[in-house]
Amino acid sequence: MSKLSELERARLRWRARRGLLENDLIITRFLDEYETELTDTDVSALSLLFEMGDNELLDVLLARTTLSGVYDTPDIHRLVEQMQKL
Numbered sequence: 395m396s397k398l399s400e401l402e403r404a405r406l407r408w409r410a411r412r413g414l415l416e417n418d419l420i421i422t423r424f425l426d427e428y429e430t431e432l433t434d435t436d437v438s439a440l441s442l443l444f445e446m447g448d449n450e451l452l453d454v455l456l457a458r459t460t461l462s463g464v465y466d467t468p469d470i471h472r473l474v475e476q477m478q479k480l
Contacts, residue, residue: 414452436473
């Protein structure tokens with residue numbers, strides 16, 4: 395488990411920027427809380443999750459819908475659950 399470099403942290407935060415304020419707030423709160431603990435596996439899972447469309451992502455984060463397709467992985471489920479608890 396390697397720690398994120400400052401550059402990797404900045405890249406992750408940049409990728410996390412969303413078109414919907416609600417997503418930004420949820421993801422920023424998550425990164426503020428867990429960023430220093432994220433593993434390379436977590437970063438890969440988050441990068442994939444951030445490819446999801448804004449409205450679809452918001453529905454997942456608010457538990458209106460469940461993860462499906464390429465997003466339906468144990469790592470993404472775990473990270474989404476952490477975001478939902480904050």
